[in-house]
Amino acid sequence: MFRRCCTAGGLLLAACVTPTPASPDPTSTSPLVVAGTTEATATATPYPTQKTLRLWVQPEFEPKSDTPAGAELLYQLQRFEQANSGIKVEVRVKRTSGVGGMIDSLRTGMAAAPSALPDLIAIDAHNLDAAAADELILALDSLINPDIMSDYYPFALESGRRNGSLMALPFASDALVAAYTTTAYAQHPTTWAGVLESAFPIIIPAADPQSLYVVQQYLSLGGTLRDRSGAVALSTTVLTELLDYYSAARAAAVLTQNTLEFGSGAETWSAYRELRAPLVITNAHSYLEDAAMASNTRAGPAPTQSGKPYDLAEVWSYALVSTDITRESSAWKLLDWLLQPQNLGAWALKAGYLPPRAEAVDSWPPEAPTDFARQVLAASHSRPDTETLALLGPPLGKAVRNVIRGHATTSTATQDVILEISTH
Numbered sequence: 310m311f312r313r314c315c316t317a318g319g320l321l322l323a324a325c326v327t328p329t330p331a332s333p334d335p336t337s338t339s340p341l342v343v344a345g346t347t348e349a350t351a352t353a354t355p356y357p358t359q360k361t362l363r364l365w366v367q368p369e370f371e372p373k374s375d376t377p378a379g380a381e382l383l384y385q386l387q388r389f390e391q392a393n394s395g396i397k398v399e400v401r402v403k404r405t406s407g408v409g410g411m412i413d414s415l416r417t418g419m420a421a422a423p424s425a426l427p428d429l430i431a432i433d434a435h436n437l438d439a440a441a442a443d444e445l446i447l448a449l450d451s452l453i454n455p456d457i458m459s460d461y462y463p464f465a466l467e468s469g470r471r472n473g474s475l476m477a478l479p480f481a482s483d484a485l486v487a488a489y490t491t492t493a494y495a496q497h498p499t500t501w502a503g504v505l506e507s508a509f510p511i512i513i514p515a516a517d518p519q520s521l522y523v524v525q526q527y528l529s530l531g532g533t534l535r536d537r538s539g540a541v542a543l544s545t546t547v548l549t550e551l552l553d554y555y556s557a558a559r560a561a562a563v564l565t566q567n568t569l570e571f572g573s574g575a576e577t578w579s580a581y582r583e584l585r586a587p588l589v590i591t592n593a594h595s596y597l598e599d600a601a602m603a604s605n606t607r608a609g610p611a612p613t614q615s616g617k618p619y620d621l622a623e624v625w626s627y628a629l630v631s632t633d634i635t636r637e638s639s640a641w642k643l644l645d646w647l648l649q650p651q652n653l654g655a656w657a658l659k660a661g662y663l664p665p666r667a668e669a670v671d672s673w674p675p676e677a678p679t680d681f682a683r684q685v686l687a688a689s690h691s692r693p694d695t696e697t698l699a700l701l702g703p704p705l706g707k708a709v710r711n712v713i714r715g716h717a718t719t720s721t722a723t724q725d726v727i728l729e730i731s732t733h
Contacts, residue, residue, distance in 0.1 A: 362636070362643055363427040364400045365411060370431050370481075370625070370660075371402045378660035385656065389646045396639055405433065412439045415630065419445060427630050428640035431480070434468060434624055435695045441471035446628040448474040452641075460650075464689045465665030468624040477626035478644065480653060481662035483594045484620040484685050485514075485522050485574055488608040493587035497609040499616040501554050504588070505561050512586040513564070515713065516572035519698040520705040521621060522590050525611065527551050527705075529619035534693055534701070541700050541730060545723055552719035554614070555712045564713055581606075593685055598661035600678065608681055610688045618688035624665065704729040 364386075366372070372386060373379035386398045404410040411432055418426040432440065440446045453475065458466060465479040487498065493509050504511060513522055528534075532547035558564035567585070571577045574592030581589040582603060596608045610618030627644055629637065646652065654672035657664035663682050664670055670686065673679045692698070704726040711717035717725070 359397050360395055360636070360639055361397045361399050362429070362639055363425075364398060364429045364431070364643070365403050365414070365427040366400060366431040367405050367411060367433065367436075367625075368402055372400055378656060381656045381659045385647065385652050389643060392646075393639070393642060396642075398643065401427070405436065411436050412443075412445070415440065415445045416443065428636055429644055430628050430630055432477070432626060432628060434626075434692065437469070437477050437626060437628065438471065438694065440628060441474075441476045446476055446630055447637075448476060449478065449629070450475045453478070457648075460666050460668050462665050462667065462686045462689065464622050464686075464691050465624060467691045468622070469626050477628040478648060479624045479626045479665040480648060481625040481657060481660065482622045482665045482686070482689065483592050483662060484622040484689050485525060485590055485611055486593050486596065486608050486620065486681075486685055487588060487611045488578065488581055488591050488596050488603075488606060489588040491605045491607055497607065498588065498612050499610075499618070500612055501614050504612050505557060505563055507588075508561060508563065509587045510565060510567075511558075511563055511588045511590070512568045512571055512577050512580050513590040514571050514573050514577050515568045515706070515709055516570065517702070518572070518706065519702040520709070521692070521698065521702075522611070523551070523705045523709055524693065524698065524701060525619065525621045526554075526613070528621070528690070529613040529615075529617075534697060541697055541733075543701070543727060543730060545727055548726060549719055549723045550614075552708060552712050552722050555709055556719050559713050559715065566714060569710055569713065593663055593681075594661050596681075597658075597663075597678065608678075609684055618684065620685055620689045621692045622663075622686075622689035623692055625662075700730065700733055 370382070371379060372382040374383060386400070390396060390398060403414055407413065411430065415426065415430075430440070430446070437446075461479070465482060466475065468482075469475050469477040469479055489498065494507065498504050498507065515522075524534075527543070527547060530547045530550060532544050532551075534541060534543070536542040555564060571580060574590070575595050577589040578591040578595035578599065580586060581591065582599070590611055591608075593608070596606075600606060600608070610620055613619055627647065629640055629644065647656075648666070650666060650668035650672050653664050653666060654669035657669060658673055658677055663686055665686065667686075670679060670682050673682070693701075708717070708722035708726045711725075712719060712722050
């Protein structure tokens with residue numbers, strides 16, 4: 310089989326990889342062995358001097374044969390083993406948080422059992438914050454091929470950075486988007502004015518405790534989240550402008566109190582499937598997982614005042630843990646394999662995520678929602694950190710609810726938000 314070393318197309322500046330295209334039907338291969346719900350082991354023909362690579366993943370990325378995405382990942386790990394005959398991949402599923410979770414297990418392992426630590430981990434942004442802060446993972450800046458860096462969408466690389474250093478490489482992303490029925494909207498509604506003029510009711514995740522959609526709209530207006538000193542702060546002018554839109558939407562019966570029931574994109578998508586509104590703000594993941602079953606449905610970036618798309622993206626990334634140079638080389642091979650455009654694209658499409666590499670999107674088949682993915686990814690920006698959203702979410706959510714219920718003017722609601730944030 311063809312092997313190439315130190316080429317421009319590889320992930321690393323210096324690495325040997327054996328690329329193999331993704332399977333069109335991963336379920337046709339023998340499934341990898343799964344031990345209970347906490348460990349999956351990619352098994353191949355035994356070798357006298359076999360090296361075991363450990364991959365830890367969060368539950369939503371568990372490789373298992375009973376889901377399309379899980380089966381695809383199992384297949385890719387099996388093919389990696391076949392291409393690297395002296396390596397076996399052991400996968401462990403770790404809870405996202407808490408005792409025995411991803412970060413807790415890494416901290417415990419660093420102190421008590423370094424030899425049992427993983428070589429590679431798949432984590433969300435919050436866990437990446439903790440792993441980088443505790444120096445549980447390796448910085449990648451000097452090791453990544455510049456050609457690969459340029460293939461990533463800018464928001465994705467930004468999401469992988471902590472304190473100026475690239476600490477992880479993204480493999481999946483999600484964002485809040487607008488899903489709508491073509492029987493109500495002949496074209497994708499790109500502006501707030503267009504939504505108001507349509508007079509159709511819409512549903513937004515108004516009960517989201519982080520108020521992510523409200524923050525997204527605020528930032529699309531040019532608002533900032535911090536003052537010159539670095540403290541969390543909002544612009545009174547921009548926030549008032551945003552709440553004026555909610556007030557106008559209430560007056561036009563475009564936004565009603567029904568929208569206050571929904572706390573996530575998954576919930577608004579369920580409402581759409583139940584025909585409760587012809588346009589909803591949902592997450593791309595829900596749409597991608599289910600779009601083929603929803604007739605007369607399209608999706609795109611959420612409407613903004615100007616019509617220029619602006620989305621906040623959630624990102625999941627791979628990070629390297631091993632500090633053993635002999636193991637690190639093999640871990641790089643696995644990372645490179647999983648992030649090959651064909652492999653990444655095949656897995657993301659079956660998992661219902663947006664792949665943050667342009668070539669991975671390009672690898673999707675003609676019938677896939679490629680244009681949707683490109684539009685959303687091109688409009689995406691990094692989400693604010695969890696602590697900032699925890700501070701902003703409650704007062705913003707309260708303000709939006711009060712305006713939609715008619716309990717407060719936009720001026721009063723704005724001042725309430727500014728006051729609450731300033732007292733924290």
